[in-house]
Structures are given as structure tokens and as C-alpha cells.
Amino acid sequence: MTREAPPPSALFPSSVRGARLLQERLRGRVRIRPLALQRLRRIGAADVTYIGEKETVGAAVVVVDARTGEVVEERTAVGETLFPYVPGFLSFREGPAILAAWEKLSVRPQVLLFDGHGIAHPRRFGIASHVGVLLNLPSVGCAKSRLVGECAEPGGEKGEWTPLTDAGEVIGAALRTRDRVKPVFVSPGHRADLATSIALVLSLCSRYRLPDPARRAHQLTQELRSGGRSRSEPG
DNA sequence: GCGACAG
């Protein structure tokens, strides 16, 4: 059954605002890319003139059964980026490709886990929050490093964690997912609380620092870069 | 003015 999939840009209206913010931030430091300007005009952002290097970005979505850890479905997508990587603006760069991969799924997952932060973000709106809102699904962020906030070093054993705080509020946790291994940073995204977020991440970590689905998704992304056209998606 | 800075 093929359903008409809207272009990712249509599902990412905030790109317009993001473009404006980036335009200010990168003014004088980035050259204008005409093709991207055309694209922005097509989605109704005629007054936006940002753009960076011509580049493609790959995204992968891995669906697992939360109880068994079994992989249910995997999808990938490649797209041209409208944004360079700028700390705090990750979702504007990777969000559209993620949604493109999401649109290929034949199943409808109930919870989202992201490689990146949720509310542990300067504006409390990291990639997990952003995409979670767009898809209206509970979402959790699991980042390998800190973007904002401070925290104490958690105890050395798996499962131990300390709160990540910023401006007087708890925005996430530094969570030990393996004994004696550098902690990850977990934060709620959309419609999720910290305790549930931590429990979810822990439940998905078998024997590595990162949750199994995150590792698999990263692997798929790598294959996109090296495999190129030698690989095809089922369906 | 100088660091810090998800991926």
C-alpha cells in the first residue's frame, strides 16, 4: 500500500525559523547557495536566504520490539542538507532526513529514541523534542556528549546516574550504561519524563555503551556512506 | 574579549 508521502520539508515548518536564526548566526561566514534558496522558496520561505556547503546527510530508523530487543524494521534515507552542523541546530540539519526515513516505515512505533538531546538543549528543544513534536509521539534523547548543563560524575556501575542541570532546572541525566564506561546523556523529549527516559535507555543497552538500536542505526548510516548505490532498500 | 559547543 503506497500512501502519498509529503516532502520532509512540509513536515518541518520550523526550518523556516531555523533558517532565520542560522542566517544571523552565520552571517558573513557562509556562502549563499542558490539551489537551496530555490528550495526554501518552494516551501514558502521566500525571505530566507541562508545556506552552507552542498552536502548530503544520511539517516536511519531502526524499529525494535522493546520487550525482546528484536529488530522489526529498518529504513534509511539520504537527502541534501539545507544546514551545516551548528550546535543547537542539529534538528534542522538531520530532522528532514530522519522524517524521510520515517515515512518509509510500514509499522508505527510508539516511542522514539534519538541520537542527540531532548530538553537538554539551550532552548529545551533538541532533536528528540523537535521530531517528537512533529510526529506527536513520546520521544527520548540519548547523546554521547553534553551540549548544555552541568552534572556530577555518576557512580561507576551500570544504572547509576546523576542529574544534569541548567539554569536551576533538571534537564536530563548522566547515565552509566556500562560498568566503568563513560556515561551517556539522557533527556526527555516530547511527552516523556526523566525516569521513564532513563529506564528506556537502560532497557535497550545490552552490552555496549550505546543502546542497541542506536548502534544499529549508526551502522546503517555508515553503510550509506560507503555502500552508496550498491545497496537497495526493500519495499 | 574568550571559551564552549548534540552530530
Next chain:
DNA sequence: ATCTTGTCGC
């Protein structure tokens, strides 16, 4: 994120 050699440990 990417580049990139060897090395320590189960």
C-alpha cells in the same frame, strides 16, 4: 561528525 595507529582487555 571525520581522520587515523596502536593497544589494552574479555
